[in-house]
Amino acid sequence: xxxxxxxxAGTALCLAALALAWVLLxxxxxxxxxxxxxxELIAGARAVEVAGTSAGYRAAWREGAxxxxxLEGFSLDRAAAASLENALTSLPAxxxxxxxxxRLADFGLEEPAVxxxxxxxxxxxxxxxxGAEKRYVLWEGEVYTASQSDLEPFFFRAEDxxxxxxxxxxxxxxxxSVSGGGREEPVVLTLADSQELAGYQVRSYMLRxxxxxxxxxxxxxxxxxxxxxxxxxxxxxxxxxxAELAALGLAEPWARLELALRDDGGSLWNAEVSLSEPxxxxxxxxxxxxxxxxxxxxxxxxxxxxxxxxVSREILAPPVDQLHTLTVERPGGMLVLTxxxxxxxxxxxxxxxxLDWDSFRNFYYTLISLRAEEVLFDGLPDPADMExxxxxxxxxxxxxxxxxxxxxxxRRVYARAEGRGFRxxxxxxxxxxxxxxxxxxxxxxxxxx
Numbered sequence: 001x002x003x004x005x006x007x008x009a010g011t012a013l014c015l016a017a018l019a020l021a022w023v024l025l026x027x028x029x030x031x032x033x034x035x036x037x038x039x040e041l042i043a044g045a046r047a048v049e050v051a052g053t054s055a056g057y058r059a060a061w062r063e064g065a066x067x068x069x070x071l072e073g074f075s076l077d078r079a080a081a082a083s084l085e086n087a088l089t090s091l092p093a094x095x096x097x098x099x100x101x102x103r104l105a106d107f108g109l110e111e112p113a114v115x116x117x118x119x120x121x122x123x124x125x126x127x128x129x130x131g132a133e134k135r136y137v138l139w140e141g142e143v144y145t146a147s148q149s150d151l152e153p154f155f156f157r158a159e160d161x162x163x164x165x166x167x168x169x170x171x172x173x174x175x176x177s178v179s180g181g182g183r184e185e186p187v188v189l190t191l192a193d194s195q196e197l198a199g200y201q202v203r204s205y206m207l208r209x210x211x212x213x214x215x216x217x218x219x220x221x222x223x224x225x226x227x228x229x230x231x232x233x234x235x236x237x238x239x240x241x242x243a244e245l246a247a248l249g250l251a252e253p254w255a256r257l258e259l260a261l262r263d264d265g266g267s268l269w270n271a272e273v274s275l276s277e278p279x280x281x282x283x284x285x286x287x288x289x290x291x292x293x294x295x296x297x298x299x300x301x302x303x304x305x306x307x308x309x310x311v312s313r314e315i316l317a318p319p320v321d322q323l324h325t326l327t328v329e330r331p332g333g334m335l336v337l338t339x340x341x342x343x344x345x346x347x348x349x350x351x352x353x354x355l356d357w358d359s360f361r362n363f364y365y366t367l368i369s370l371r372a373e374e375v376l377f378d379g380l381p382d383p384a385d386m387e388x389x390x391x392x393x394x395x396x397x398x399x400x401x402x403x404x405x406x407x408x409x410x411r412r413v414y415a416r417a418e419g420r421g422f423r424x425x426x427x428x429x430x431x432x433x434x435x436x437x438x439x440x441x442x443x444x445x446x447x448x449x
Contacts, residue, residue, distance in 0.1 A: 041139045041146060042091040045118035048084070050154050052114035052125075057158035059084065068161045071238065074291070075163040084153040084161075088118060091151075093144035094134055100143025107136035107143055114154050125151055162235035166288045166295070167271060169229035171263040176227055177209075178302050180255035180275075185210035187307050189220060207310050211377065214312040223310060226301035227259055230273070232286065232293030239290045248285040248292060249276030255303060275303075311375050315415050315422050316403045317368035318394050320361065325395030328436060331388060335440055350440055359445040363435045367392070370428060376421035386414060390433065405429060 047060035058069040066081040097107070104110045108127030116123050125146075126136040134145040172191065179186035188209035205220035207213050237244060245251045253274035261269045275297070276285040282298040297303055326337040337360070340347045348360045386406035393402045401418065408414035413429045415422040435445050 038093040038096065038144070039139070040090055040092050041123055041137060041144065042088055042116075042118055042121060044090075045088040045120050047119040048088060049117040050114060050156070051117075052112075052155070055114050055155045055157060057156065057161070059161070061085075066161070068158055070158055071161060074238070075165075076161050077163045080153070080156065080161045084156070087150055087153045091146060093137070093139075093146055095145040097136070097143040097145070100136070101138070101141045104138065104143070107138075109136060109138045109143065112138070116154050125154060159235045159238060162238070162291060164232040164235060164293065166230040166232055166273060166286065166293060167227060167259060168261060168263070168269065171261045171269065173224045173227065173259060173261045174268070175258075175260040176224060176302065177258040178255065178305075179258075180253060181303055183210075187302075187305065187310070189215060189223060189310065207307065210307055211311075214314070215310050216312045216314075219305075219310050223302050223305055226299065226303075227257060230295065230300070232295040233283075234294050236285070236292040236294055238292075240287070240292050244292070245287065250274055250285055250287045250292070253287070254278075254284075257302065308375075313371040313373070313375065313422075314368070315370050315372055315424070316392070316394060316401050316417050318396055318401065320364055322396050323364075323394060324397065325393075326364075327391075327393040327395070329391045329393075330433075335436070353442075355439060355442070356444065358447075359439055359443075362445045362447045363432075363439045365447070366432050366435050370424060370432060372415070372422035372424045374423040376423070380416065380421040381408070381414060383414060383416060389413065389429070 047058075049058045050056055060067055066076055066084070068076065100107060104126075109124055112124035112126050114125040116125065121139070124138040126138065128135050128148070129145055132145075133148045135148055135151055137144050137146050137151070175188070175190045177186050177188045186209050188207070190206050190208055192204045192206045192214070203221075204217065205215040205224075207215045236248075240248075240250075242251065254277035255275045257271075257273040257275070259269075259271045259273075261271070263269055271288065274287040278284040278297045282296055283294060284297050286293045286295050321341075324339055324341075326339075328335045328337075335350065337355070338349045340349065346357060348355050348357055383404065383406045386408055389405040389407055391402060391404045393400050403415050403417035405413055405415045407426065408423065411426045413424050413426050415424060439445050
C-alpha cells in the first residue's frame with residue numbers, strides 16, 4: 001500500500017512539474033476574463049510605420065490605394081496590400097499574459113524583433129510562442145499573444161509590397177528578342193499577321209534572327225507564351241547601384257529579353273528584362289526597369305529554345321484564294337487543275353471537266369498541310385540519284401512556286417522548294433497523292449481536318 005501511495009505521489013509531482021514547465025514555456029496563463037474580453041490591438045488604422053532588424057517601411061492609404069514610402073510610381077502587389085489592410089483594420093489579441101509587462105525579457109520584448117507605430121496606437125512584437133502559431137506582443141504596457149498569420153505583414157520589407165509580375169499576362173506580343181544565354185546571335189520573333197477567321201483569331205509569325213524565315217505557328221505560340229506573365233518569387237531591391245548589380249551578376253547580364261506588346265487599348269508597351277546565369281536549381285536574378293527580382297527560369301521556354309525548332313515545317317502553303325492553277329507532274333503523267341474565281345465563288349476544272357469544289361478544297365488542304373520533319377537551309381542533298389515522285393507547281397497572282405519531291409529512303413521523302421530542303425514521311429505524301437487520284441477520278445474527297 002505504501003508503494004502505491006508513493007507511486008501516486010510521484011505521478012502527482014511529475015504532473016505538477018509538467019504544468020510548471022508549460023507555464024514557464026508559455027510565459028504565463030490566459031487572463032481570467034476569457035477570450036471574449038480580449039482587446040483589438042489595432043483597429044481601423046490607415047497609416048503605419050514598421051521598424052525592425054529585417055523589416056521596415058512606412059505605408060498609408062491615399063485616395064483608397066496603398067502608398068509605400070520609396071515605392072512611388074511602382075506597381076504594388078494586391079495580396080500584400082490586402083494583408084496589411086486586414087492587419088490594420090482588426091488585429092485581435094489571442095491571450096493575455098499575467099504580469100507579462102514586468103517580465104519583458106522573457107518574451108523578447110525588451111529588444112523586440114519589430115516595432116509598429118500606427119496612426120492610433122503602437123505595439124512591439126517579440127518572440128514566437130513555443131508550440132503555437134503565435135507571437136508575444138506588447139501593447140499599452142501589457143503582454144498579449146497574437147496570431148503569427150495576423151502579424152505577418154509587419155515582418156515585410158518595403159520591397160515585399162512590390163508586384164512580382166514582371167511582364168503583362170495579356171495583350172498581343174508583336175516582337176520578342178532573346179539574346180545571350182550562350183547564343184552567338186539573338187533569336188528574334190515578330191508577329192507577321194493577325195486576322196479573325198471563322199470566329200477564331202489566327203496569327204502568323206516570322207523568325208527574323210538568326211535567319212529570316214516563317215515561324216511554325218504552334219512553336220511560335222509556345223515561345224511567346226513563356227514571355228507572358230513572368231512572375232518572380234520575390235522582389236529583392238529597388239533602384240540598385242552598380243556594385244549591387246555586379247554582385248548579382250547583372251552588370252554584364254547572362255541573357256536579355258526585349259518585348260514589344262500592344263495592349264487592348266492599342267498602346268505599345270516595351271520592356272527589357274536582364275538575367276543573371278541561373279544557378280543549379282534554375283533560379284536567377286532579373287532586372288526589369290528599376291527593380292531586381294528573384295525568379296525561376298525552368299518555365300521560360302523562350303530562354304532555351306533552339307531557333308531550328310521555331311522554323312515553319314510547311315513546304316509550300318499558298319492560300320487557296322490566291323490560286324489560279326495547280327499542276328502536278330508525275331512520272332506517269334501530268335494533271336493541270338484550273339480555278340475560275342467569279343462572283344465571289346470558285347469553280348475548278350480538270351481539262352474541260354468540272355470537279356466538285358468541296359472535294360478539291362479538301363484535297364488542297366491535305367496538300368498544303370504536308371509538314372516536314374526537318375528543314376534544311378544548307379548542305380542540301382543532290383536529288384539526281386533519288387527516285388522522282390512528283391513536282392507540284394502553284395500558279396498564283398504574283399507568279400509560280402514549285403516544290404519537287406523525291407524518294408530519299410523507303411519511308412522518307414525529300415522535297416526541294418525555293419532553295420531549301422525538307423524531309424517528310426512517305427506516308428503523309430502518299431496519302432496526298434491518293435486523294436489527288438480520287439479527285440481526278442471524280443470521286444468525293446472527304447474533309448480530314
